[in-house]
Amino acid sequence: MGLLKHIPNGWAKRLLSDAEKLTEDRIDEVLSEFLKDFKEDMLETRGWPASLSAYILSKAAINAFTRIMAKQYPNICINSVCPGFVKTDLNFNTGILTIDEGAESVVRLAMATNGSPSGHYFYRQEVSHF
Known part of the structure; x- marks a missing residue:
């Protein structure tokens, strides 16, 4: 969005x-x-x-x-991420992804190593054009 x-x-x-x-x-x-x-x-x-x-x-x-x-801060990997449409109380569980599936993309970015992409927007696990 x-x-x-x-x-x-x-x-x-x-x-x-x-x-x-x-x-x-x-x-x-x-x-x-x-x-x-x-x-x-x-x-x-x-x-x-x-x-x-x-x-x-x-x-x-x-x-x-x-x-x-x-x-x-070029020495820190900083990105934004949309985990996708996750089933949560906020959307009355109408999402298409489970909480675990949504968390995968967030955890993956949190665990990124030095030299990983920075300054990007990710939709799920893919870099997306802003």
């Missing part, structure tokens, strides 16, 4: 996708604009996701922040 393809707003997408110019201030700028539009009930008009908008934006911000942290 935190992929940029889920954010129709071209301005936000450009800011968050520019890995070379990405900063915490730019992430804050996108989130501030989103919150302003949210308060004014202008999400769809301004090109934000129509549903689950806050969730999608928060996940995209985490993915962007992951890139910043990985660049700032």
Whole structure:
């Protein structure tokens, strides 16, 4: 859900996708604009996701922040991960993966060795384009 393809707003997408110019201030700028539009009930008009908008934006911000942290701390392996749609109480057990299956991708990244990919977004156990 935190992929940029889920954010129709071209301005936000450009800011968050520019890995070379990405900063915490730019992430804050996108989130501030989103919150302003949210308060004014202008999400769809301004090109934000129509549903689950806050969730999608928060996940995209985490993915962007992951890139910043990985660049700032190159000796630490820092990634973000979506374990998939896991059956939990939160989704009334409607997920397709068991908790153990969902945990596999998270544990795999937690156990990553030196030199492993850093600054990436993983969907389950695969690197995914942000």
